[in-house]
Amino acid sequence: MARTKKEFEGKRDALLLSIWDIFVRNGYENTTLSLIISELSISKGVFYHYFHSKEECADAAIKMFIDRCIERIQAEALPGLTPDQKLTRMILSGVDFFHSDRQQAIGIDAPSNAVFHEKLMIAAVKRLAPVFARMIEQGVAEQVFSTEHPLESAEMILTLSNFYLDDVLFQWKPETIPDKIRAVADSAERILGAKKGTFRFLCFLAEGRSAP
Structure with a gap:
């Protein structure tokens, strides 16, 4: 029984990648x-064994994508780092996960993919926010951050970093991006009650340099 369930989930995950x-x-x-x-080269019977509708396919594929993102960013919370250092690494990892594949970003932001993009952005904020909130709570406990709303703060920062900075979606002019990134860094510090410069790594990214 356990093996059958594992095989089912393994095959379903393989289909979801495609x-x-x-x-x-x-x-x-x-x-x-x-x-x-x-495109999957399967029969209708096989398809309906794993899924019931197109929307279920989309939701499941997005869930899998977010699961992989969560796994990636959680790996950045290394022992020995301070909460702000961990959060910094987690944000950078999340940004890279979502935006490193330019062709994928273009496809997701295409007008014909508006529904899929909306589903993805909503899922990203709702599912990643609790992960970031736990780190923010740790920062509050250690007096690195000062906020009474860790979860809501995480939701706002994720919305800024994943939506507002989406240059493909908004078609921002390249020369305007650095100032927008600096504004997001400043906003994140204010939202979390963090000291000035906590998110300076975003400013380094804006200038095309690596953070020290």
């Missing part, structure tokens, strides 16, 4: 169940 690529490449609006089944 389904993610299908939605990114074709757009949610242009992706039909027939297209998914065709």
